[in-house]
Amino acid sequence: MAKSRTVYVCADCGGTTPKWQGKCPHCNAWNTLEETVESSTPAASAHRYAPLASTSPVRSLSEIEARETPRQPTGLEEFDRVLGGGLVAGAVVLIGGDPGIGKSTLLLQALASLSETSNVLYVTGEESAEQVALRARRLGLQTGNVNLLAEIRLEAIQSAVSEQKPTVAVIDSIQTLYSGELSAAPGSVSQVRECAAQLTRLAKQTGIAIVMIGHVTKDGALAGPRVLEHIVDTVLYFEGDTHSSFRLVRAFKNRFGAVNELGVFAMTDRGLRGVANPSALFLSQHEQQVAGSCVMATQEGTRPLLVEIQALVDSSHAPNPRRLTVGLEGNRLAMLLAVLHRHAGVSTFDQDVFVNAVGGVRITEPAADLPVLLAIMSSLRDKPLPRGLIAFGEVGLAGEIRPAPRGQERLREAAKLGFSIALIPKANAPRQPIEGLEIWAVDRLDGALDKLR
Incomplete structure (x- = not known):
């Protein structure tokens, strides 16, 4: 025994x-x-350390032919963008997100599109086959060629995959699977790790692309051992507010493409639909100019986006003024307020400062420093910024404004959407003028504020 x-x-x-x-x-x-x-x-110890693929002799790296990996488009352009162009044979993709955000809907739509030209398999462990069929009917999908398996036992899933030999298989979800060789309960660390390793080994040996859905914790991180993210080839996060119709798919790891790519979807009664012009989602439509609002040009992977930054500065009635950010880094706001005081002479020690990125988008790049400070100054003075102004640039501790990568693409996106003034770092100033866009190039924070007096 x-x-x-x-x-x-x-x-x-x-x-x-x-x-x-x-x-x-x-x-x-x-x-x-x-x-x-x-x-x-x-048996468990025998297969646990089996190689992912057949061994090959030692060769010089220069002798190995490097060729472009063929892609299989899923039929959803925004999803393909995040994946790097489509699914790769033998790749393992892990997608996580909050409950009810639309992970199963997205993958069911992708399989319905792929089933027109490929053999696909949908493995459901959380829902019954009837529930999946009802969702497909509600979305109006053509699922006549989509094979469905309601199973949570790993060995049965491996047998079905080996028999069906699909091009793409979806596992919904990895936390529901269990292996009979382990006595732990489904969802435990050992079961999740073992099932993911076995499915990854199966994908590498057969060339089947496997997409696994993962649960997330209350902190928003993928549930299960951290080694789960190291096993797979691609890690995607499904973001968005369940009370909003917009969803964001972001890549945090991709061995076959660029990371930090962003796919934007709108949730409709017919499922998720790609958004052609995502900049329009993150810009508020004000009938007249308002104080405390500044539009920034950010870069998400290869895509430039225009996002509105809103700030509210109000007198504090507590000993410790509040510093609150939504969609931005909170510690960086405290640093920017110190730079504003030291190099521009503007004090906020007795003010509550609230900063928000409109639309639920998360901005992590430092190019948001200048727009944040401009929005704060606008709210503090109760004076709107000039109409048609966009800004981007990193602010250093010495008060200098540093350049942002891909500045030309940001400026072209702003000009395309009708903006007329760009307050940018001097190092990002274009050599050739951009039609319809006036450039204000600055190298110091005080110089940028002087432009707005």
Whole structure:
């Protein structure tokens, strides 16, 4: 009989320890150890370290032919953009997001499109076959060629995939699967790690593209061991407010394409539809100029986007003024306010400062520094910025304004959408004038504020 023992597995690094501890001894993370029952069967140890593919002799890297990986478009342009052009044979994609955000809907639409030219398989472990059929009917999808399997046992799924030999297989979701070789419950760290490793091995050996849906924790990170993200080839996050009709798909890891790409969808009664002009989603339509609003040109992967930054500065009635950001980094706001005081002489020590990126988009690049400060100054003075103004640029601690990458693409996107003034770093000033766009190039923060007096 197989022997089993209780161990504690770290949800971050996957390390094990025989007894519970407050801090993981492997990665020093706190409160990440979870109890699980580990089974040490000979079969489990035999296949666990099997190679992903057949071994090959040692060769010089220069002798290996480097060729472009063929892509298979999914039929959804925004999804293909995030994937890097489409699915790759043998690739493993992990997509996570909040419950009800639209992960299953997106992949069912993709499979319905792929089924017209390829053999596809949808494995559902969370819903019954009837529920999936009802969703497909509600969305109006042609699913006559979509094969469906309602199963959570890993060995049965592997057998079905080997028999059907699909081009693309979707696993909904990885947290519901379990392997009979492990005695742990489905969703536990050991089960998720083992099932993901087995499916990845199957994809590499057969050339089947596998897309796995993953749950997320209350912090927004993918549930399960952190090693799960290292096993797969691509990690996508489905973002957006369930109360809004817009959804964002962002790539955080992609071995076959660029990271930080952004796909924008609109949720309709017929499923998710790609948005051709996403800049329009993140710009508020004001009938007249308002104080505390500045439009910035940001870059998401290869796509320039125009996003409205709103700021509200109000007198504080508490000993410690509040500093709150939505869609931006909170610590960076405190730093920018210190730079504003030191190099522009504007003090906000007795003011509450609130900053928001419109549309639910998250901006992580430092090129948002200048638009944030301009919006704060506009709200503090209660004076709107000039009509048709956009801005971007990183602000350093010495008060200098540093250039942003791909400045020409940002400016062309702004000119295309009708903006007439661009307040940008001097290093990003275009050599050739852009029709309809007046350039205000500055190299210091005080110089940028002087332009707006």
